[in-house]
Amino acid sequence: MNTSITNEKKKDFLKWFTKNHTLNRRESLWILDYLYNHDIMLEKTHFIESADQSPRGIYMSAKDNHHPTFRFYKNGHTFKDAMQAFHEIRLNWSSQLYLEIDFENAWQTPEYLAVLEDNPYARWNDNIPKELMEQMDEALTYETLLIARHELLDKIDESLIEGQKESFTDLTEILKEIERKIDQSIV
Numbered sequence: 001m002n003t004s005i006t007n008e009k010k011k012d013f014l015k016w017f018t019k020n021h022t023l024n025r026r027e028s029l030w031i032l033d034y035l036y037n038h039d040i041m042l043e044k045t046h047f048i049e050s051a052d053q054s055p056r057g058i059y060m061s062a063k064d065n066h067h068p069t070f071r072f073y074k075n076g077h078t079f080k081d082a083m084q085a086f087h088e089i090r091l092n093w094s095s096q097l098y099l100e101i102d103f104e105n106a107w108q109t110p111e112y113l114a115v116l117e118d119n120p121y122a123r124w125n126d127n128i129p130k131e132l133m134e135q136m137d138e139a140l141t142y143e144t145l146l147i148a149r150h151e152l153l154d155k156i157d158e159s160l161i162e163g164q165k166e167s168f169t170d171l172t173e174i175l176k177e178i179e180r181k182i183d184q185s186i187v
Helices: 007-020 026-037 039-043 082-091 130-161 165-184
Strands: 045-047 056-061 070-074 077-079 097-102
Touching (some): 007 045, 026 039, 026 082
Parallel strands (some): 045 097, 056 097
Antiparallel strands (some): 056 070
């Protein structure tokens, strides 16, 4: 778990969230308020995605959609009763809690991204299709070649200005090789 996420950042997010969003269940707000006011519990709370994959997670929604608005997950069991979850949180305050809050434009929200952690039970990289990973690798290779080409062109210009014919010849050979690789890897 990312231990660099401080309670202060978590409180900033919770304050921002409760000010800007309305949860579909009032009990969800009670839980967030409880976490906000209990530093020991907040310390053990991790904001993640896929709470259903964690041993002790809560999903709550502020979206107007057909998805469930609240779910509590414990050891593979799913519960809909928010009060049951609230009491479980209070009784087992020393256990890790994984909290998923679903709201519009979450990925465009700096306050949310500041506290979002990778779920250790459903890692992001484990869910990326192999084809997408290959496309990303190809795109990164292509961009790296473009950067190398740009830097090499600057060195070639410098060798021309300084009249370094041998350096110019060597660098243009390297440039030809990079351009060949760029042509082969056009995305």
